[in-house]
Amino acid sequence: MQPLPIMDGIEFVGSVDWDRRLFDSLIPLPDGTSYNAYLVKGRDKVALLDTVDPIFWDQLREKLRDVPRIDYVVVHHVEQDHSGSLPLVLEKYPAATVLTSAKARGMLVDHLHVAEERIRVMADGETIDLGGKTLRFLAMPWVHWPETIVTYLPEDRVLFSCDLFGSHLATTDMYVTDEGLVYEAAQRYYAEIMMPFRTVIKGHLEKLAKLDIAVIAPSHGPLYDRPAFIMDAYRDWVMAPPHNTVVLPFVSMHGSTEIMVRHLTDALQRQEVRVKPFNLAVTDIGKLAIALVDAATLILGTPTVHLGPHPAAYYAAKLAVALKPKLLYAGLIGSYGWNSRATEQVVELCQGLKMEILEPVICRGLPLAEDLAALDRLASVIAGKHRVRQLTD
Ligand SMILES: Cc1cc2nc3c(=O)[nH]c(=O)nc-3n(C[C@H](O)[C@H](O)[C@H](O)COP(=O)(O)O)c2cc1C
Ligand SMILES: [Fe+2]
Ligand SMILES: [Fe+2]
Structure with a gap:
């Protein structure tokens, strides 16, 4: 198991869960799902963006075998499908610092017993320079927990959007190939997780519309190299009349x-x-x-x-x-x-x-x-x- 290259200095180290049939012990998953995690390598520093559901820790460890150093682990969202492996990652990389929101700090301590001194809080808009790759953190509360952030990488125009824009779909395609299929998988995701926060998401969509985005890399399902597809769909679901x-x-x-x-x-x-x-x-x-x-x-x-x-x-x-x-x-x-x-x-x-x-x-x-x-x-x-x-x- 090796990291999959996405673009220069960005690799996919997530896991595809082909067999999962129920999410949150509530919503059926006819097409499985994935827990996406990304490695971003600058000239000077390396960041891991999210981890994976702990049931896939073995796969993540294997993919990180040839990664001797991780400087930062970005936690977009404390929920265990993305942060459950964090304690194991921090054990493997004792010098790594967690970058996350102020709200997430306490939640990481409560939910995953992460040592508080390993966590550095990032304000809305704050940046970290990895050397030719800048991570800009944007507060995105209530998609769908209060602590959530997303990361924008301006050099490559990539938005790491966490659960926002995600889809429950297991696939070997890195990018969306069948928009009809992904539309339903993303709508299933939106309906269960995001719909209760429609009004807040409306504001987030306006904030994101100002960014120049070439690729959206969510934390579930394939990446979008045509961001308008999913952003337009979200606008419709959130704002259009019934x-x-x-x-x-x-x-x-x-x-x-x-x-x-x-x-x-x-x-x-x-x-x-x-x-x-x-x-x-x-x-x-x-x-x-x-x-x-x-x-x-x-x-x-x-x-x-x-x-x-x-x-x-x-x-x-x-x-x-x-x-x-x-x-x-x-x-x-x-x-x-x-x-x-x-x-x-x-x-x-x-x-x-x-x-x-x-x-x-x-x-x-x-x-x-x-x-x-x-x-x-x-x-x-x-x-x-x-x-x-x-x-x-
Ligand atoms: C387990 C059970 C409990 C019922 N409890 C009530 C009740 O408390 N009040 C009532 O008016 N009818 C009650 N009924 C009767 C049903 O509401 C009635 O038979 C209805 O016509 C069934 O509609 P259905 O054919 O769409 O199932 C109960 C029926 C069953 C099987
Ligand atoms: Fe979540
Ligand atoms: Fe998730």
Whole structure:
């Protein structure tokens, strides 16, 4: 295992995790992921930018076999998928100094028990000259932890962006080759990790737009030699108005709620509203998160179980609220048997988002013609609201 050259004086020493299928014990990873780390070699000094998830320490050690000296280890982000191997790197290179943000210092002590005297705090905009290669550190809090920084290397016009712009994709391609594939992998990443911090990221994108960037080197997934591809995508996800789309996560034990879901899907389709139904018994929750990035309306389909929504529907609603998408409207449909408090419980859950709550359509047992008519009316209300807002695809 050898470092892979990226450009003169910059090498890739990260690891590709082909087999990982779940991130944060939450989001499925159909295409694996990678933990990117980079060596930057100046005339005088050598810096390692990030480490790898500790399960890949053996690979990193092997790649650093012929690197006798590391002067600086840049910690962009304390999370263990990038800093978990840091204590081992610092043991191997006892003269190396950690460069990071003030916030990260305490976090490195707390999370990884790094000795405080090995850490040097870098202010926003501060630089380190490696000899012909300058590392300029930029504060980038809340992408997606409070301590995060990125590094800009002006001589090569490279932005080491850490989790920002990252994608969950295992590949041997150094740079993006299939933009469609990376778009979805990066959107999956954005939806789970970044979307709750949309407003902060908007400011970061404006700050980064002022830099002359030829290559973005993130901490997950391939590098971007066409930075506009991912920066434009982020601008769209963060700032553009939501689309004429209803996301419809649902669960049904005996089919009654499912009849309602299929009827509403059909009614909305006839009203020219795009619908994305997700049967929570079988769906990839990451696909649901992706769909929430630009949906205008969320309708939850759930039967009543022990007085409230089915736990799978409650979970989906809880996740949707936590991810803080651009949703404008939310509603509930479903079947119950004798007594339900599902509506109250879901409405309470939705208080965290500034959405208009639509009139629920709840029926006892198997839906009747009048229940289906109520769903037709709900479809008309949604289509009307989307039209007034002039939402498009
Ligand atoms: C485990 C379980 C618990 C239930 N708890 C309630 C309840 O507390 N209140 C109620 O009105 N119905 C309750 N029901 C009945 C269902 O809500 C009802 O059968 C509904 O029509 C099921 O819709 P589905 O066909 O979409 O699964 C429960 C059903 C099951 C299987
Ligand atoms: Fe992270
Ligand atoms: Fe990460």
